[in-house]
Amino acid sequence: QVQLVQSGAEVKNPGSSVKVSCKASGGTFNNYAISWVRQAPGQGLEWMGVFILTLATADYAQKFLGRVTITADKSTGTAYMDLTRLRSEDTAVYYCARVRSYYESGDDFSYYLDYWGQGTLVTVSS
Amino acid sequence: QSVLTQPPSASGTPGQRVTIPCSGSTSNIGGNTVSWYQQVPGTAPKLVIYSNNQRPSGVPDRFSGSKSGTSASLAISGLQSEDEADYYCAAWDDSLNGYVVFGGGTKLTVL
Numbered sequence: 001q002v003q004l005v006q007s008g009a010e011v012k013n014p015g016s017s018v019k020v021s022c023k024a025s026g027g028t029f030n031n032y033a034i035s036w037v038r039q040a041p042g043q044g045l046e047w048m049g050v051f052i053l054t055l056a057t058a059d060y061a062q063k064f065l066g067r068v069t070i071t072a073d074k075s076t077g078t079a080y081m082d083l084t085r086l087r088s089e090d091t092a093v094y095y096c097a098r099v100r101s102y103y104e105s106g107d108d109f110s111y112y113l114d115y116w117g118q119g120t121l122v123t124v125s126s
Numbered sequence: 127q128s129v130l131t132q133p134p135s136a137s138g139t140p141g142q143r144v145t146i147p148c149s150g151s152t153s154n155i156g157g158n159t160v161s162w163y164q165q166v167p168g169t170a171p172k173l174v175i176y177s178n179n180q181r182p183s184g185v186p187d188r189f190s191g192s193k194s195g196t197s198a199s200l201a202i203s204g205l206q207s208e209d210e211a212d213y214y215c216a217a218w219d220d221s222l223n224g225y226v227v228f229g230g231g232t233k234l235t236v237l
Binding site for chain 2: 035037044045046047059061062095097100101104107108109110111112113114116117118119
């Protein structure tokens with residue numbers, strides 16, 4: 001059974017950076033991609049980006065370009081999300097999730113998140 | 127403002143069938159498949175439907191999904207108290223460089 005275990009809660013000052021980790025166990029880590037999704041208090045889900053392990057490349061949502069870096073260490077089966085220049089609006093629970101993606105017949109692209117970490121609360125406050 | 131549109135709330139009594147709609151556009155639902163996530167407050171989201179209408183192992187067959195054009199829906203039949211949660215639809219969006227879009231979420235209350 002695939003499990004994603006994230007690092008603990010963080011409290012950060014505005015302007016600083018945070019790095020959240022996500023360690024995978026079970027399954028074959030290197031064959032997939034890991035996405036990061038965040039959820040502000042009382043709000044919905046927001047996709048931040050993805051690291052594709054087979055290509056060792058990352059793609060980011062336009063909103064976070066220049067502020068977020070997603071990486072992964074294949075040797076330890078751990079993915080990381082680094083968010084810089086933090087502001088109060090970045091206070092949220094950050095989730096990692098395993099990605100499944102493929103083209104269905106008819107060219108529809110299927111992209112979904114089948115296993116999720118438990119979430120990491122990042123609080124940005126002075 | 128979410129890219130995919132869902133009603134903020136839905137409700138039903140035990141045993142009833144409820145449906146949660148999700149509306150998008152040609153760049154997301156119209157050209158790609160839809161997934162649905164169940165989130166009990168204070169916990170991580172859980173995948174309940176993928177590829178429009180497929181259920182992961184362990185998800186009861188009371189949950190079903192469908193898609194038509196640029197809209198999709200999640201149906202829960204034989205409603206149970208444990209189904210009370212927030213439900214989110216999601217899809218890949220082909221605009222910009224491509225990214226995942228979510229609905230704003232629907233809070234399902236079992237009366």
